[in-house]
Amino acid sequence: KNEVEQSPQNLTAQEGEFITINCSYSVGISALHWLQQHPGGGIVSLFMLSSGKKKHGRLIATINIQEKHSSLHITASHPRDSAVYICAALNQGAQKLVFGQGTRLTINP
Amino acid sequence: SAVISQKPSRDICQRGTSLTIQCQVDSQVTMMFWYRQQPGQSLTLIATANQGSEATYESGFVIDKFPISRPNLTFSTLTVSNMSPEDSSIYLCSVSGTHNQPQHFGDGTRLSIL
Numbered sequence: 001k002n003e004v005e006q007s008p009q010n011l012t013a014q015e016g017e018f019i020t021i022n023c024s025y026s027v028g029i030s031a032l033h034w035l036q037q038h039p040g041g042g043i044v045s046l047f048m049l050s051s052g053k054k055k056h057g058r059l060i061a062t063i064n065i066q067e068k069h070s071s072l073h074i075t076a077s078h079p080r081d082s083a084v085y086i087c088a089a090l091n092q093g094a095q096k097l098v099f100g101q102g103t104r105l106t107i108n109p
Numbered sequence: 110s111a112v113i114s115q116k117p118s119r120d121i122c123q124r125g126t127s128l129t130i131q132c133q134v135d136s137q138v139t140m141m142f143w144y145r146q147q148p149g150q151s152l153t154l155i156a157t158a159n160q161g162s163e164a165t166y167e168s169g170f171v172i173d174k175f176p177i178s179r180p181n182l183t184f185s186t187l188t189v190s191n192m193s194p195e196d197s198s199i200y201l202c203s204v205s206g207t208h209n210q211p212q213h214f215g216d217g218t219r220l221s222i223l
Contacts, residue, residue, distance in 0.1 A: 030209060041146070041199045042216035045110075086151060090209075097212065099151040 003027045004089050006100035014108055019074040021103045023087030026068065033088040033097065034061050034072050043086070046072070077107045111136050111204050115215030122192055122222050129188045130218045132202035137182035139206055143175070146199040146217075155200075158185040192222045 004025045013019060023032070031050040037043045047054050047061040049070070054061050058077075063070040074081055087100040112135040122128050132141065141158040155175055156164040164177035179185040189196050199219050203212040 033211065035214070040216065041201070041219055043201060043203075043214035045211045045213055048211040088152075096154055097152075099153075101151050 002101065003091075003098045004087055004100040006085075006087050006103050008103060009101065010104045010106075012106045012108065013077055015078055017077050017107075019077050019081070019105065019107075021072045021085050021087075021105070023070045023072070023100055024068060025070075025087075025089045025098070027089055027098060028092040029089045030092045030095065031090045032063055032070050033090065034070075035086040035088060037084040037086060037102070039083075046085075048090075074105075079107045079109050082106050110211070111138055111213050113202065113204060113213060113215040115202055115218055117218055118216060119219040120221070122220065124193055124222055126192055127188055127190045128192065128220065129186050130200055130202075132185045132187070132204075132215055134183045134204050138204040139182070140204060140212075141179060141185045142203045142205075142212065143177060143185070143187045144201045144203065146201065148197070152201065155187070158187075189220065192220075194222045197221050 007022045031048050033048050034046040035043050036046050049063050058075045060073040084102040084104050086102045088097040091098050114133045116131045143155045144152040146152045154167050155170045156166040158164050158177050158179040160179045174190050176188045199217045201214050201217045203214045205212045
């Protein structure tokens, strides 16, 4: 079993829909990252959070430390949101990022 | 956040050759990392590049195959040596100020070995 599990692996939705991507982890963490990877390969750091909730534009990330679970939400989704979203846990002991397998999101117009 | 320039953005190489990938940051950073992303897979840490000393390699990665340099706080290189088709991947560098700060990633180098 991977230390960081994401669901779903693939998600297709229509423009305007509310999107939720889930991330569960089994390691002790210092923080959790949400990353966005576009088809060219480049990665953008969306959020780093260790508690509660963060919001940036249409993106919202939440984390529940007790349940070892985080979610990334996208409101009013748009085709330009189509990308792979990766959850990465900063391992508390080793201080290294442990990556989920990614969720491939496709938003159709 | 730091601006990272990674070169080349892509390359197609012959089996048995070596390629050096450069990572340049527009500001001094403490931590620099090199990752590999094999097709359809998530990222795997190759090594942490240490300024002025040998890189710290993860299990499964060795210096002879992936020599790394970090001459200063803004620049690092990763060489993929004696390449084989199994080395076809995206290679990414990332930087952060400390372990508790977000990592910022370069655009990656998409490497294909024939």
